[in-house]
Amino acid sequence: MNIPTMDDLNFTDSKVLVRIDINSPIDAKTGKLLDDSRIRAHIETIKELTSKGNGVVLVSHQGRPGDSDFTDLEQHSKLLEKYLGMEVEFVGDVMGPYARERIKNMKSGSVLLLDNVRFVSEELIEASPLQHSKSFLIRRLQPFFQGYINDAFATAHRSQASLVGFPLVLKSSAGRVMEKEVSALAKVFNEEESPKLFIMGGGKVLDSLRIIENLVKRRLADRILTGGLIAELFAVAKGLDLGKENLQVLEKVGVLSLVPRARKVLLSGAPIEIPVDFKVEREGKVYEEPASKINGVIKDVGSTTVGIYSSFIRDAKIIVMRGPMGVIEDERFRESSRSLLMNSLESQGYLIVGGGHMISLIGGLGSLDNSKVHVSTGGGALLLFLAGERLPALEALDMSFREMLKK
Template identity: 40%
Template sequence: MAYDYVAYHEVDLEGKKVLMRVDINSPINPQTGELLGFKRIKEHSKSIKVLSDSAVVLIAHQSRPGKKDFTSLRPHAEALSSFLDREVRFSDELFSTSAKRRIEELSPGEVLLLENVRFYSEEVALKNFDFKAFSQTHIVRELSPLFDYFVCDAFSAAHRSQPTLTGFPLVLPSLAGPLLDKEVSVLTKATEDPKKPLVALLGGIKIEDSMKVAKNLLEGGAVDHVLAVGVVGNLFVWASGRKLGRPSEDVIKKEVPEYKKLLGVARDLLKRYPDKIEYPTDFAADAKGERVRVGIDDLPSRYPLYDIEVDTIAHFSNILKEAGTIIANGPAGVFELPEFAMGTHELYRAVNSSRAFKVVGGGETNAVIEALSLTRIDHVSTGGGALVSFLGGEPMPVLDALQESKKLFFPASIPSE
């Protein structure tokens, strides 16, 4: 669906004090506290540069209580300073008298990062509240009077509803930040106005997520081909009436408690869209450490199916080559093992070389793109769960809250009916 919010570029933010919600949640070495990845920090630094004429105060989270990487954001401030080539100040508090004074004294062009919002119990304890209830939380009431605008740039958290994500839009004029606006614009273009044919390459082990995306894209009529690989592909093969073999079926049963329900969904989709869904016709099995080809007519296999093989790679690569738009999420097999990485690598090389408009996402997918140095991808999404929710047609509370803020604070920009 199209979202009707106000974006950062529609408002003059020069000289304004802006509270900016980002998602710089990053992998951390729990022993040393050292940051191990910088992708989200790097992407958000670009957004901060866009607001360089404003006094910008950042709020963000790192992990959640009980996790070993639930730490302070001080290292994140240092990393942001490096990407921005200027100091990002850090406050180890959220809204103490000292923190408020630092916010009030911040000048345009300066950046201050506040401490991990999940150190404050409201952010993690309150669930299933409406936006109005979140807007009345202590953290929102304490911080909102200090700012002219709230800018949400945290697309990767846009499928969540928490005080610092959906509370501020009801009490402050709120805008979509550069990264969030780009993500929404690109994904809307890819799903609602795609250059045809639209091909969805869905893989990995998160079957439930991929089934949501496949179902929504197929029922919406936008997608022309769904190429199912990885464990997702195995599920469709099983749903087609073929036995995979105990090792591969056990993987699905272990990873997906509601696998019987998803098998039913897959059978229904195959029945309704037989010409649009494609699954592998040959596989690579792990025969005690040796890569062995298994054709679909050779199933069931007593060895686990860890990759796709040459016939499937060639067929799917040809479809990707002729695509007008590609949405890709998830690997084609156990690509972490070198002997079973071929399918994943070859399909994503085919994605990269296609002339289509290409959107990819997901942690494993992004890792493949980086490892293979694929540079012709049009958009690499920062979203994981948020990307799946958007493509799956599920609620996006942050975007809904921004729409509500437009109605409250920008009524003149809403066309009369």
């Protein structure tokens, strides 16, 4: 695909609609935002546009109808003001007369945030870009703008109106967040960038298995290191006895039903490594035990495994780390994930970090070298990208690019 960037269009003294993703975790009791990292991520794109005299209108969503985090975007606007260092006008409307009036009268270089786009029912529909381009949301807002920028990689896997409809009716490009995400993840599919090492952990076993199946099918991975529940799945698939307690846990969360799929991946010759030892909890105490003799509930990979995995990390050119090795909510089981993360950061390879848990560990490490590290904002989008599936928002930008070439 050809994804145009802000450098290709270079909007100046225009009105630009920018789709961002500031969907953030919210405390169900207080209604306050718990994390503003996604808000901060878009500051570069917005500042660049306003510095060129563009009037910037932001559109985003928060939660889903019926969920506790489904709310308006007023407090998001205050945080945008804080990080931009300028006024952000919050408009309690999306496409009605008030919103259109505020857009019409906005000044050059100013910023306006429309309310939660999911207040509009059309945004909840998954449909083709062509169908969405004819929606009321697009038809009512499009006349006010000279361009559209999609900076919302985290929602790129959705085929919703604000993500795929505007590129068919406006000059469109990726924003800086989207550009960085696509550029970083493209390294995974670059044959010249090798060896490629994937560190797969966490509790989302089906998601991780889908990624691994795609990596193996497309021969993208030189080695896949496993931790968390995905490691236990492959351990069982290899015939290891993890003990009654762990099998009960795997059965309860539906992992054992995936054993045939995991076994099929192994039989294909996939370069998958499983832990040689684990940290287990038994009667409230922590022990390290070999994978062949487990007595306790598995909570992390062991120190020998960390040493082996670290030796693989040293030789890698691309490292993708998705999900922790253990139950990092408990401080006793954070060390392996932290060690592998530190070793990856200190290696010569380019590190791509995805998943909220790993990002939370990175948060305490201080400043990072952006030339060597990419921290993905994407959850589902990152998963589907690595699993080789289509991202409608990127396809819409590609369609827009091809239409521009015709004119």
